[in-house]
Amino acid sequence: MINVGNKPDTLRTARASGRLQAPAEVLERIRSGQVEKGDCLQVARVAGIQAAKRTDDLIPLCHPLPIHAAELAFEFTDDAVVIHAEAAVIGPTGVEMEALAAVSAAALTIYDMVKMYCEPEDLHIDGVRLLQKTGGKSQFSTRLR
Amino acid sequence: MINVGNKPDTLRTARASGRLQAPAEVLERIRSGQVEKGDCLQVARVAGIQAAKRTDDLIPLCHPLPIHAAELAFEFTDDAVVIHAEAAVIGPTGVEMEALAAVSAAALTIYDMVKMYCEPEDLHIDGVRLLQKTGGKSQFSTRLR
Amino acid sequence: MINVGNKPDTLRTARASGRLQAPAEVLERIRSGQVEKGDCLQVARVAGIQAAKRTDDLIPLCHPLPIHAAELAFEFTDDAVVIHAEAAVIGPTGVEMEALAAVSAAALTIYDMVKMYCEPEDLHIDGVRLLQKTGGKSQFSTRLR
Amino acid sequence: MINVGNKPDTLRTARASGRLQAPAEVLERIRSGQVEKGDCLQVARVAGIQAAKRTDDLIPLCHPLPIHAAELAFEFTDDAVVIHAEAAVIGPTGVEMEALAAVSAAALTIYDMVKMYCEPEDLHIDGVRLLQKTGGKSQFSTRLR
Amino acid sequence: MINVGNKPDTLRTARASGRLQAPAEVLERIRSGQVEKGDCLQVARVAGIQAAKRTDDLIPLCHPLPIHAAELAFEFTDDAVVIHAEAAVIGPTGVEMEALAAVSAAALTIYDMVKMYCEPEDLHIDGVRLLQKTGGKSQFSTRLR
Amino acid sequence: MINVGNKPDTLRTARASGRLQAPAEVLERIRSGQVEKGDCLQVARVAGIQAAKRTDDLIPLCHPLPIHAAELAFEFTDDAVVIHAEAAVIGPTGVEMEALAAVSAAALTIYDMVKMYCEPEDLHIDGVRLLQKTGGKSQFSTRLR
Numbered sequence: 001m002i003n004v005g006n007k008p009d010t011l012r013t014a015r016a017s018g019r020l021q022a023p024a025e026v027l028e029r030i031r032s033g034q035v036e037k038g039d040c041l042q043v044a045r046v047a048g049i050q051a052a053k054r055t056d057d058l059i060p061l062c063h064p065l066p067i068h069a070a071e072l073a074f075e076f077t078d079d080a081v082v083i084h085a086e087a088a089v090i091g092p093t094g095v096e097m098e099a100l101a102a103v104s105a106a107a108l109t110i111y112d113m114v115k116m117y118c119e120p121e122d123l124h125i126d127g128v129r130l131l132q133k134t135g136g137k138s139q140f141s142t143r144l145r
Numbered sequence: 146m147i148n149v150g151n152k153p154d155t156l157r158t159a160r161a162s163g164r165l166q167a168p169a170e171v172l173e174r175i176r177s178g179q180v181e182k183g184d185c186l187q188v189a190r191v192a193g194i195q196a197a198k199r200t201d202d203l204i205p206l207c208h209p210l211p212i213h214a215a216e217l218a219f220e221f222t223d224d225a226v227v228i229h230a231e232a233a234v235i236g237p238t239g240v241e242m243e244a245l246a247a248v249s250a251a252a253l254t255i256y257d258m259v260k261m262y263c264e265p266e267d268l269h270i271d272g273v274r275l276l277q278k279t280g281g282k283s284q285f286s287t288r289l290r
Numbered sequence: 291m292i293n294v295g296n297k298p299d300t301l302r303t304a305r306a307s308g309r310l311q312a313p314a315e316v317l318e319r320i321r322s323g324q325v326e327k328g329d330c331l332q333v334a335r336v337a338g339i340q341a342a343k344r345t346d347d348l349i350p351l352c353h354p355l356p357i358h359a360a361e362l363a364f365e366f367t368d369d370a371v372v373i374h375a376e377a378a379v380i381g382p383t384g385v386e387m388e389a390l391a392a393v394s395a396a397a398l399t400i401y402d403m404v405k406m407y408c409e410p411e412d413l414h415i416d417g418v419r420l421l422q423k424t425g426g427k428s429q430f431s432t433r434l435r
Numbered sequence: 436m437i438n439v440g441n442k443p444d445t446l447r448t449a450r451a452s453g454r455l456q457a458p459a460e461v462l463e464r465i466r467s468g469q470v471e472k473g474d475c476l477q478v479a480r481v482a483g484i485q486a487a488k489r490t491d492d493l494i495p496l497c498h499p500l501p502i503h504a505a506e507l508a509f510e511f512t513d514d515a516v517v518i519h520a521e522a523a524v525i526g527p528t529g530v531e532m533e534a535l536a537a538v539s540a541a542a543l544t545i546y547d548m549v550k551m552y553c554e555p556e557d558l559h560i561d562g563v564r565l566l567q568k569t570g571g572k573s574q575f576s577t578r579l580r
Numbered sequence: 581m582i583n584v585g586n587k588p589d590t591l592r593t594a595r596a597s598g599r600l601q602a603p604a605e606v607l608e609r610i611r612s613g614q615v616e617k618g619d620c621l622q623v624a625r626v627a628g629i630q631a632a633k634r635t636d637d638l639i640p641l642c643h644p645l646p647i648h649a650a651e652l653a654f655e656f657t658d659d660a661v662v663i664h665a666e667a668a669v670i671g672p673t674g675v676e677m678e679a680l681a682a683v684s685a686a687a688l689t690i691y692d693m694v695k696m697y698c699e700p701e702d703l704h705i706d707g708v709r710l711l712q713k714t715g716g717k718s719q720f721s722t723r724l725r
Numbered sequence: 726m727i728n729v730g731n732k733p734d735t736l737r738t739a740r741a742s743g744r745l746q747a748p749a750e751v752l753e754r755i756r757s758g759q760v761e762k763g764d765c766l767q768v769a770r771v772a773g774i775q776a777a778k779r780t781d782d783l784i785p786l787c788h789p790l791p792i793h794a795a796e797l798a799f800e801f802t803d804d805a806v807v808i809h810a811e812a813a814v815i816g817p818t819g820v821e822m823e824a825l826a827a828v829s830a831a832a833l834t835i836y837d838m839v840k841m842y843c844e845p846e847d848l849h850i851d852g853v854r855l856l857q858k859t860g861g862k863s864q865f866s867t868r869l870r
Contacts, residue, residue, distance in 0.1 A: 001182075001774050001777075001778075001792075001794060001795045001796060002181070002182060002794065003793055003794035003813060004793050004794070005736060005793035005794060005813050005814070005815055011440060018270070036147070037146075037147060037206050038206065038332075038335070039329075039332055042328075042329055042332035042333070042336075043205050043206060043332070043336055045328070046205060046332075046333055046336040046337075046495045047203065047204060047205050047336075049436050049495055049496065050203075050205075050340075050492075050495055051203060052436075053436075053491055053492075053498075053499050054492070056778055057775075057778075057779070058192065058195075058196060058203070058250050058253065059192060059250070059253050059254050059257050060188050060191060060192050060195075060254060060771045060774055060775055061182050061183065061188060061254070061257060061258060061774065062257055063778075063791065063792070063793065064778050064790075064791045064792060065499075065791060066498065066499040066500060066501055066526075066791055067498070067499060068438055068439050068440035068498065068527065069436060069437065069438035069439070069440060070436045071436060088438060088440050089440070090440055091791075092793065096260065096265070097253065097256070097257050100253055100256065100270075101253060104249045104253060104270070105203050105204070107273075108203065108204050108242065108245055108246060108249060109204050109205060109206070111242070111245065112204050112206060112207055112242050113206060115241065119285070120241070120274070120275040120278065120285050121274070121275075123274065123275070124272055124273060124274035125163070125245075125249070125270070125271075125272075125273035125274070126270075126271045126272060126273070127269055127270075127271060128252075128269060128270035128271070128273075129265065129266070129268065129269035129270070130265040130266075130268070133265065140264070140265050146339050146342075146343075146359060146360045146361060147359065148358055148359035148378060149358050149359070150301060150358035150359060150378050150379070150380055156585060183767075183770070184764075184767055187763075187764055187767035187768070187771075188767070188771055190763070191640045191767075191768055191771040191772075192771075194581050194640055194641070195637075195640055195775075197581075198581075198636055198637075198643075198644050199637070201343055202340075202343075202344070205336045205339055205340055206339065208343075208356065208357070208358065209343050209355075209356045209357060210356060210644075211356055211643065211644045211645060211646055211671075212643070212644060213583055213584050213585035213643065213672065214581060214582065214583035214584070214585060215581045216581060233583060233585050234585070235585055236356075237358065291472075291629050291632075291633075291649060291650045291651060292471070292472060292649065293648055293649035293668060294648045294649070295591060295648035295649060295668050295669070295670055308560070326437070327436075327437060327496050328496065333495050333496060336495060337493065337494060337495050340493075340495075341493060346633055347630075347633075347634070348482065348485075348486060348493070348540050348543065349482060349540070349543050349544050349547050350478050350481060350482050350485075350544060350626045350629055350630055351472050351473065351478060351544070351547060351548060351629065352547055353633075353646065353647070353648065354633050354645075354646040354647060355646060356646055381646075382648065386550065386555070387543065387546070387547050390543055390546065390560075391543060394539045394543060394560070395493050395494070397563075398493065398494050398532065398535055398536060398539060399494050399495060399496070401532070401535065402494050402496055402497055402532050403496060405531065409575070410531070410564065410565040410568065410575050411564070411565075413564065413565070414562055414563060414564035415453070415535075415539070415560070415561075415562075415563035415564070416560075416561045416562060416563070417559055417560075417561060418542075418559060418560035418561075418563075419555065419556070419558065419559035419560070420555040420558070423555065430554070430555050446730060473622075473625070474619075474622055477618075477619055477622035477623070477626075478622070478626055480618070481622075481623055481626040481627075481785045482626075484726050484785055484786065485630075485782075485785055487726075488726075488781055488782075488788075488789050489782070500789075501788065501789040501790060501791055501816075502726075502788070502789060503728055503729045503730035503788065503817065504726060504727065504728035504729070504730060505726045506726060506728075523728060523730050524730070525730055581762075582761070582762060598850070616727070617726075617727060617786050618786065623785050623786060626785060627783065627784060627785050630783075631783060638772065638775075638776060638783070638830050638833065639772060639830070639833050639834050639837050640768050640771060640772050640775075640834060641762050641763065641768060641834070641837060641838060642837055676840065676845070677833065677836070677837050680833055680836065680850075681833060684829045684833060684850070685783050685784070687853075688783065688784050688822065688825055688826060688829060689784050689785060689786070691822070691825065692784050692786060692787055692822050693786060695821065699865070700821070700854065700855040700858065700865050701854070701855075703854065703855070704852055704853060704854035705743070705825075705829070705850070705851075705852075705853035705854070706850075706851045706852060706853075707849055707850075707851060708832075708849060708850035708851075708853075709845070709846070709848065709849035709850070710845040710846075710848070713845065720844070720845050
């Protein structure tokens with residue numbers, strides 16, 4: 001784990017997204033609350049926040065970071081539920097991995113809750129990526145999305 | 146969390162895969178061990194196994210399962226490192242989520258280790274999905290990959 | 291940690307409850323979704339399930355148990371939100387502590403989400419107790435509630 | 436999880452208490468060390484400290500906080516063991532939930548250790564509440580206890 | 581993580597020990613309860629039990645095992661506190677690592693509690709090893725304590 | 726857990742070492758990659774870093790510390806693999822226990838991976854100790870090793 005002790009504490013934020021591809025009828029179930037295991041987006045939100053907080057447990061070379069914020073948002077397209085996550089910290093290293101971990105955990109959580117309603121080949125997680133980061137020596141913002 | 150107490154303990158296995166899309170020069174770094182943070186595939190293997198073991202921590206409605214096996218394998222294509230994970234248990238519920246969690250954690254781990262060598266838009270995780278499951282009431286095997 | 295290796299694996303269930311005392315206007319906020327941090331009962335449900343699964347982490351002399359079920363339910367009285375939790379396992383030891391841990395975590399979670407809306411002396415957690423257990427050498431069921 | 440990044444780091448402390456109601460003979464066992472599972476107050480102290488440190492794991496919308504202090508104290512009344520917990524941090528958000536989590540974990544731990552000596556209806560956890568908090572924009576101190 | 585799914589569930593036990601070398605005056609402090617941080621052996625006992633339960637978190641290629649028993653004992657020699665740990669499970673793989681993890685965690689815990697009373701070169705952990713294992717295909721018992 | 730809130734945040738580092746005694750043929754297996762479970766030093770490195778990050782989970786009275794660095798190195802002698810660990814933080818308390826926890830976890834991990842190749846009496850962990858610490862009110866450096 002590289003030494004970040006010589007990096008200054010600055011405000012760092014990151015925004016990531018990803019999507020769970022699923023059949024239209026499964027998406028409709030999620031949206032209308034017809035999922036036996038519970039409210040998918042509510043459970044996925046909690047899963048994403050918890051994953052952001054324990055990112056360094058999941059990803060071995062990530063530094064432990066007492067993050068200041070983590071939040072998720074969801075939107076639907078015709079063939080997917082899109083997951084957005086943001087994280088922020090005032091610290092010596094960025095929160096890209098925290099945002100990406102939140103997206104991944106939320107996507108897996110929805111997958112788990114709806115897998116009983118379709119075939120495995122109908123579900124896949126795609127496009128998990130960083131949209132924006134601020135703070136540290138490099139800024140970054142993608143135009144897409 | 147649904148009650149699986151009335152399901153019989155049977156041998157259940159699952160195989161999942163996913164890929165981290167990355168520029169060719171980054172893939173070459175991974176392959177040739179030119180990554181400052183360490184050996185990506187070795188670290189990702191451990192991350193994947195640990196994620197499989199603590200899947201129920203990451204995914205709220207997953208049951209805790211004392212899994213009997215979890216292993217990862219990696220292969221390279223022109224524009225991605227492909228991650229394969231297998232998990233097995235003798236238990237009342239399947240290990241699909243364990244295999245998918247292993248793939249996701251391994252992909253995020255490699256992402257974290259190489260993100261210093263390219264732009265954020267050059268890295269994304271795609272095609273995280275189940276390839277095969279055995280045991281329980283349904284068998285499943287995809288022909289793809 | 292006492293040795294449960296000589297106890298037979300039987301179906302064991304437990305049901306517990308507790309209540310978070312809160313002012314009527316806070317209870318109304320919970321019920322009507324006027325809580326800035328999110329949907330209290332949804333978040334508390336996840337917190338309770340996660341706590342049930344990791345009870346042996348929270349309570350040092352509890353055995354690790356791959357529980358088969360954990361679920362929560364909520365009801366409102368004039369001055370409290372009442373939390374019910376059930377847990378089940380087929381194993382050598384009971385799930386009383388799992389049900390009680392679920393109730394406690396859920397109560398603390400709601401407390402955390404609404405504490406900004408009232409004075410600390412207006413919030414307290416009371417009546418955390420076991421309502422019923424089945425399996426093992428002793429059965430138990432309280433008439434109350 | 437709300438953003439606390441704009442809040443200043445100040446010294447914040449919190450003090451909470453709660454009680455485990457139990458029959459007099461059970462309380463006498465705790466006091467005199469006649470509990471087969473071990474020394475209840477010693478184990479409960481460790482459980483409380485560990486719970487304070489991992490509060491954000493237990494309570495989903497709590498921020499991770501590298502707390503500076505957590506300690507527990509116990510006293511006996513005629514029908515209960517009363518648990519006091521204090522926590523402190525220099526950080527952007529308070530440690531109320533850390534103190535409350537410590538009390539809850541300690542109460543559950545004692546419950547677990549003595550439940551073999553009485554009926555379930557004889558044990559309940561009551562009065563889990565905040566006694567005092569300092570730091571941040573609001574100070575608070577209850578006169579009771 | 582190798583596949584243990586084809587191994588039969590049998591009763592497996594393991595006993596391990598290790599010692600924390602420390603100056604006589606430090607050992608006397610431990611014995612007589614003159615350690616500011618608390619009762620060393622009580623805290624170390626809990627640390628050891630918790631480590632046994634989460635061995636697979638600490639040691640990546642260990643299987644998760646819902647262990648049936650874990651207990652510690654301590655004895656003093658002229659220049660060390662000797663830590664003994666036992667673990668048991670009915671499962672497909674042994675509990676050697678659980679017993680060794682318990683010893684290590686207990687030794688580190690005492691180290692942490694007494695390090696303020698002596699120089700670092702006066703403290704070291706030695707002789708962490710397996711004393712006995714039963715169950716599975718191989719039995720083993722050392723004559724040496 | 727003692728209160729470190731009045732201690733200043735300074736750069737603190739610690740270096741620890743320990744060794745796993747093993748037969749020459751086992752050491753040769755580790756060195757040459759002839760261990761069925763995988764690459765011992767790679768897995769042990771990850772185990773050590775993860776243990777350093779979660780030291781306060783393993784050792785009850787350790788404070789949670791968002792460490793800035795943790796790294797391991799390995800060397801071979803005739804009868805042992807020697808494990809070195811370093812940790813660093815800018816914080817109110819030292820990282821001695823983090824370095825020692827990293828050494829212990831790495832030693833246990835190698836033990837677990839090679840235990841199938843020799844008798845239990847051939848493996849033991851010795852000499853786990855602090856080599857150097859900097860920062861805080863006391864500096865320390867051992868001449869040995």
